Amino acid sequence: MLSRILGVVREQVLAALFGAGNAMDAYNVAFRIPNLVRDLFAEGAMSSAFVPTFTRHLATDGRESAWRVGNNVVNALIVITAILVVLGIVFAGPIVDLFAGAYRSVPGKIELTVSLTRIMLPFLMLVALAAACMGMLNSLHRFFIPALSPAMFNVATIACAFLLVPLMPALGLAPIAGIAIGTLVGGVLQVAVQWPALRREGFAYRPALDWRDESLRRVLVLMGPGTLGLAATQVNVFVNTVLATGEGTGAVSWLNYAFRLMYLPIGLFGISIATATLPAVSRHAAGGEDHHVRRTVADGLSLMFILNVPATAGLLALAVPIVRVIFERAAFTAADTAATAAALQFYALGLVGYSVVRIASPVFYALGRNRTPVAVSVATVAVNAVLNLALVRIMGYRGLALGTSIAALFNASILIVLLQRRLGGLEGARVAGSFVRIAVASLVMAAAAAAADRAGVRWLPGDGLWPQVGRLIASIGIALAVLAAAAHLLRIREFREGMAIVLRRFRR
Numbered sequence: 028m029l030s031r032i033l034g035v036v037r038e039q040v041l042a043a044l045f046g047a048g049n050a051m052d053a054y055n056v057a058f059r060i061p062n063l064v065r066d067l068f069a070e071g072a073m074s075s076a077f078v079p080t081f082t083r084h085l086a087t088d089g090r091e092s093a094w095r096v097g098n099n100v101v102n103a104l105i106v107i108t109a110i111l112v113v114l115g116i117v118f119a120g121p122i123v124d125l126f127a128g129a130y131r132s133v134p135g136k137i138e139l140t141v142s143l144t145r146i147m148l149p150f151l152m153l154v155a156l157a158a159a160c161m162g163m164l165n166s167l168h169r170f171f172i173p174a175l176s177p178a179m180f181n182v183a184t185i186a187c188a189f190l191l192v193p194l195m196p197a198l199g200l201a202p203i204a205g206i207a208i209g210t211l212v213g214g215v216l217q218v219a220v221q222w223p224a225l226r227r228e229g230f231a232y233r234p235a236l237d238w239r240d241e242s243l244r245r246v247l248v249l250m251g252p253g254t255l256g257l258a259a260t261q262v263n264v265f266v267n268t269v270l271a272t273g274e275g276t277g278a279v280s281w282l283n284y285a286f287r288l289m290y291l292p293i294g295l296f297g298i299s300i301a302t303a304t305l306p307a308v309s310r311h312a313a314g315g316e317d318h319h320v321r322r323t324v325a326d327g328l329s330l331m332f333i334l335n336v337p338a339t340a341g342l343l344a345l346a347v348p349i350v351r352v353i354f355e356r357a358a359f360t361a362a363d364t365a366a367t368a369a370a371l372q373f374y375a376l377g378l379v380g381y382s383v384v385r386i387a388s389p390v391f392y393a394l395g396r397n398r399t400p401v402a403v404s405v406a407t408v409a410v411n412a413v414l415n416l417a418l419v420r421i422m423g424y425r426g427l428a429l430g431t432s433i434a435a436l437f438n439a440s441i442l443i444v445l446l447q448r449r450l451g452g453l454e455g456a457r458v459a460g461s462f463v464r465i466a467v468a469s470l471v472m473a474a475a476a477a478a479a480d481r482a483g484v485r486w487l488p489g490d491g492l493w494p495q496v497g498r499l500i501a502s503i504g505i506a507l508a509v510l511a512a513a514a515h516l517l518r519i520r521e522f523r524e525g526m527a528i529v530l531r532r533f534r535r
């Protein structure tokens with residue numbers, strides 16, 4: 028939660044300093060390349076490929092064997108990402124021209140994008156190392172420190188926004204270069220905050236690399252399919268960025284701001300649930316306990332629904348006031364608010380789909396079915412490309428958000444159907460029943476939120492920040508109260524169990 032909230036604060040700072048102008052567009056395209064790898068490594072391929080292998084060694088051969096695998100993987104990642112970084116820096120010009128050629132119509136915009144890309148490319152190596160640390164700690168049931176590490180990235184970016192951005196012109200650099208440097212500092216901190224925890228668990232780094240090691244080769248072989256299997260959402264967002272470069276100044280930034288807001292509940296709930304689910308699924312799969320795998324996945328899906336279905340309804344109902352309160356100040360205008368809110372609503376339609384993929388896709392790798400999520404991901408990317416090329420002509424940049432959401436729901440649906448076949452079911456009646464009841468409660472909540480927002484203009488008039496904050500807090504409070512009442516009346520089991528856990532902790 029701390030990491031994701033700081034991520035929103037980071038976007039607030041960037042919006043206030045740079046709005047949705049050319050500098051922000053250039054930064055978003057430049058950051059999209061290393062950020063794509065960050066999302067895939069930290070929340071995708073590394074978990075899918077590394078965690079099951081590391082967990083298997085822990086369970087069967089002990090910690091020394093697991094540390095040997097971890098050390099090998101760390102050194103292999105250093106070598107591979109260093110090569111990629113060097114190639115990326117050398118060929119940054121052609122790469123940016125390929126993805127953002129439309130920027131040539133604005134003087135200096137493509138040159139700025141190339142410069143920012145070169146500054147941020149070393150982030151690839153740092154984020155790969157951070158993901159390896161995260162995988163080892165998660166396998167050891169250490170979740171807090173790995174979850175905290177992205178917060179360090181956001182803290183570094185925010186600090187550099189205030190400390191470095193004003194100094195850049197004196198150094199002959201664009202102000203936005205301070206944010207690019209902050210990205211690198213954040214990458215260093217993501218590794219640094221996890222390293223002491225690993226040392227305390229017994230990990231001792233050695234500069235040794237054995238490419239012939241069977242476990243290392245298994246991880247590297249699995250990472251290819253793992254990347255492809257979880258790549259659909261991130262590749263689709265990347266495609267959106269490329270297509271949005273031709274939609275005029277601001278389109279790339281509007282989509283980026285909207286996606287960050289939509290990704291907040293995914294990060295808080297979808298990825299968190301998936302992170303906690305995968306080690307358990309890996310242990311049960313290693314023991315051939317399909318019934319436990321089935322129960323664990325079903326519980327993860329039900330828990331995700333009770334959190335993310337209401338989040339979807341809330342974002343649809345309150346998109347404009349949320350964007351206005353969070354972003355609309357300084358360089359971020361009312362027109363930017365309207366444009367970002369529209370993109371947010373269309374992105375929110377796929378929120379459940381994104382979260383289901385995060386839970387379901389890694390399960391196939393734990394079960395040894397590597398090809399399935401790869402095939403589904405490739406099909407999803409194709410579906411998204413067709414949808415986006417068609418919808419961008421009809422709806423502009425908003426069509427890109429809608430196409431991505433439809434593709435995410437397609438991805439999730441196919442994965443769940445195939446997972447049900449592999450496991451002989453996923454307690455479908457229970458999960459479907461929960462989903463229907465949660466959806467009904469969420470619709471009631473959304474109606475209450477929209478009504479409260481309209482009434483709030485009369486109860487607490489004014490265009491200042493604090494009246495807006497007051498109205499939004501009141502609307503969210505009323506919405507949550509209505510959701511709780513509806514969940515109680517509809518006897519939603521996951522809601523009751525969650526409330527019981529919270530109450531027990533408060534009593535303690």
